[in-house]
Amino acid sequence: MTRFDVWGGAVIAGAVIVCFAAEHRRPLRPRSRPLGERLATNALMVALAALTLRLALLPAAVAVASAGERAGVGVLRWLALPPTAAAVLAFLLLDWTVYVWHRLNHRAPFLWRFHLVHHTDLDLDVSTAFRFHAGELLLSVAWRSAQILAIGVSPGPALVYEAALEAATAFHHSNWRLPLALERTLNRVLVTPRMHGIHHSIREAETNSNWSVIFSWWDRLHRTRCVGVPAQTLRIGLPAYRAPLGVLRLLALPFVRQRPAFTPR
Template identity: 35%
Template sequence: MSEAAVRLAIFAGLFAVLAACEYFVPRRELKPLKARRWFTNWTIVLIDSLLVRLLFKTAAVGGALWATEHNVGLFNMVDVPYWLAFLVSFAVLDFAVWLSHLASHKIPVFWRIHRMHHSDVDIDVSTAIRFHPIEIILSMIWKYAVVVALGAPATSVLVFEIVLNGGAMFNHSNFKLPLWLDRWLRLVIVTPDMHRVHHSTLRRETDSNYGFNLSVWDRMFKTYIDQPEHGHEGMTIGIEEWQDERPAGLVWTLGVPFRSQR
């Protein structure tokens, strides 16, 4: 199977499993907009995927293969054990995604684009695929640059991309984990309860818990918040000014980067 086919099969399987989990064991009661939201979010990911394939041909794995072929990047010039290059590349890529997420909140022009993701008035597994095409393109350029600079092994990049996508779907899901399991898991990875805080309308909470996979970065850089101020059932998801049906519409959602906001 090709790299794209492997990623697609794993993505579809995980999405189906998590959708079933959050349907049967929901954490929060969702608003009656699910069908419109899912249509919009799925249409957006189809647009994103098409653009990535048109502009980049392959995912970041292609950058790793190019770097190896041309002997570019740290691990293509320094002789280290493969396992070490694999683990360091995985960790650095995870930090790079955390850092770019932080930048998307702190740099105004990037926030205008990224807030489309936050405009979803509910958070469930479909929110994980709700990213503006402009943000996807910028993200791919950033990951390509990091992969090539590292000379990351292609297998490491492929595993990272699969884990990142799976982790994003997991921690955006409306799946109610047992609290004891959440406490243990979040010591290593970002759980749904941990990431849900990040989607709060409260600015202090939105500016926290930036991780998509490993939870260590938020603890290390003091951006970690354990629980939302109003509790998971009482907190408000999304952006305060847009608490209505508009964020469920496709055209409105794609226009978010060009809309004014207080």
């Protein structure tokens, strides 16, 4: 874990810095709120989420991966594949099951109570990327542990996937206007800012699409892909939450009476 703090931290920080600089040089969507107002809120939410990730989710993932390795459980171990094939398949299967988890977060009312906190941001940029309720990350510990055990992922590959997931999350939440042709090419493989922006649209049908995290293939596979909505016309957020919410409100949101997220006030 200490080694992950160095190389994983460098990969994630590098992705955040590049995306932050790029979205300021070449913004994709116009802002609806001042950046400073959102940065203050998002920075606190990100700090709590990062602590939960580092102190709960990552240690749990490593512990479960080590226990699975000792016990020899998991589909990929039972298949006894060559190491490279096993590593590639582990990465793909982790990403597919993270797609399933994201979709569940939108479909199961209890999980949505937590995940909607991420979707209440009124603009979308790299500061939104890690603005999650800490409770969502705690709930994901059980899912992530089950993924690692069932697939048969060792601690090293589990951490490599984690660093890639965080870097991809920074990238596809960013407000970085890539040349359209380049973005279309990238999007054949990866989730890109225009594609994920549609997932944060105020329109229900658009929010309920584009659940992939690293590879864009899962939305094609499950027929939940939605592209072609112009980024400049997107309204970001949820209809029931059109005013900016402070940190205490955001932290309380899962525990109070829920507004129907897609019915405008």
